[in-house]
Amino acid sequence: MKNFDIVVAIDSQGGVGFQGSIPWKVKGDMAFFKRLTTLSEEGKKNGVIMGRKTWDSLPASYKPLPDRVNLVLTRSATLDLPEGVCSFSSLDDGVTFSENHTIDRLFVIGGSEIYREAIQSQWCRCLYVTYIEGQYNCDTFFPEIPDRFHLMSESKKICESDITYSFRVYNSVID
Ligand SMILES: NC(=O)c1ccc[n+]([C@@H]2O[C@H](COP(=O)([O-])OP(=O)(O)OC[C@H]3O[C@@H](n4cnc5c(N)ncnc54)[C@H](OP(=O)(O)O)[C@@H]3O)[C@@H](O)[C@H]2O)c1
Numbered sequence: 001m002k003n004f005d006i007v008v009a010i011d012s013q014g015g016v017g018f019q020g021s022i023p024w025k026v027k028g029d030m031a032f033f034k035r036l037t038t039l040s041e042e043g044k045k046n047g048v049i050m051g052r053k054t055w056d057s058l059p060a061s062y063k064p065l066p067d068r069v070n071l072v073l074t075r076s077a078t079l080d081l082p083e084g085v086c087s088f089s090s091l092d093d094g095v096t097f098s099e100n101h102t103i104d105r106l107f108v109i110g111g112s113e114i115y116r117e118a119i120q121s122q123w124c125r126c127l128y129v130t131y132i133e134g135q136y137n138c139d140t141f142f143p144e145i146p147d148r149f150h151l152m153s154e155s156k157k158i159c160e161s162d163i164t165y166s167f168r169v170y171n172s173v174i175d
Pocket residue numbers: 007008009010015016017018019020021022050051052053054055057073074075076088089090091109110111112113114115117140
């Protein structure tokens with residue numbers, strides 16, 4: 001099976017969302033997300049797997065996320081998606097599809113429900129966590145990070161407007 005990485009921004013309580021959107025706007029993180037998930041080997045695209053609610057939350061102008069293969073997880077057989085966007089009824093099906101098509105790197109990009117399942121998967125190799133200092137009003141959360149993930153690096157703190165954040169990378173230590 002194909003390995004994948006998780007990309008997430010969390011607050012100090014692990015919050016990721018509120019009422020279907022992200023409760024902060026950090027341009028530096030958005031640029032990081034775009035660069036990380038888009039840059040791929042020549043001739044290939046990366047894949048981004050997301051839950052249906054995260055798909056719904058994307059602004060129309062970013063739907064589908066450009067220059068990436070968008071994969072949406074849903075248990076509904078009738079979800080209407082634009083051409084080129086694929087839906088899958090399980091995480092494993094999405095990962096298997098990515099293995100069989102010319103997809104370079106594969107990223108799980110949320111939301112909470114999908115993170116919970118993905119972080120337990122043996123195919124999850126790396127977590128890119130943008131750590132936003134402070135506590136926001138959130139109703140959806142990132143799961144506790146399992147012990148098999150070790151913090152490998154953390155950027156210096158970055159201040160943008162009144163928000164302080166840093167980029168953390170965790171790697172799975174189990175092959
Ligand atoms: N901070 C961040 O980095 C970040 C990133 C992404 C999202 N978010 C936020 O997270 C929130 C959304 O998270 P959420 O947990 O409510 O929803 P979600 O994980 O985006 O989507 C949940 C939906 O995905 C489908 N699904 C879940 N598990 C599945 C499985 N195993 N197989 C097939 N389909 C599956 C179901 O869709 P159906 O109901 O259609 O069956 C389910 O209702 C929003 O507030 C969003 O803004 C934050």
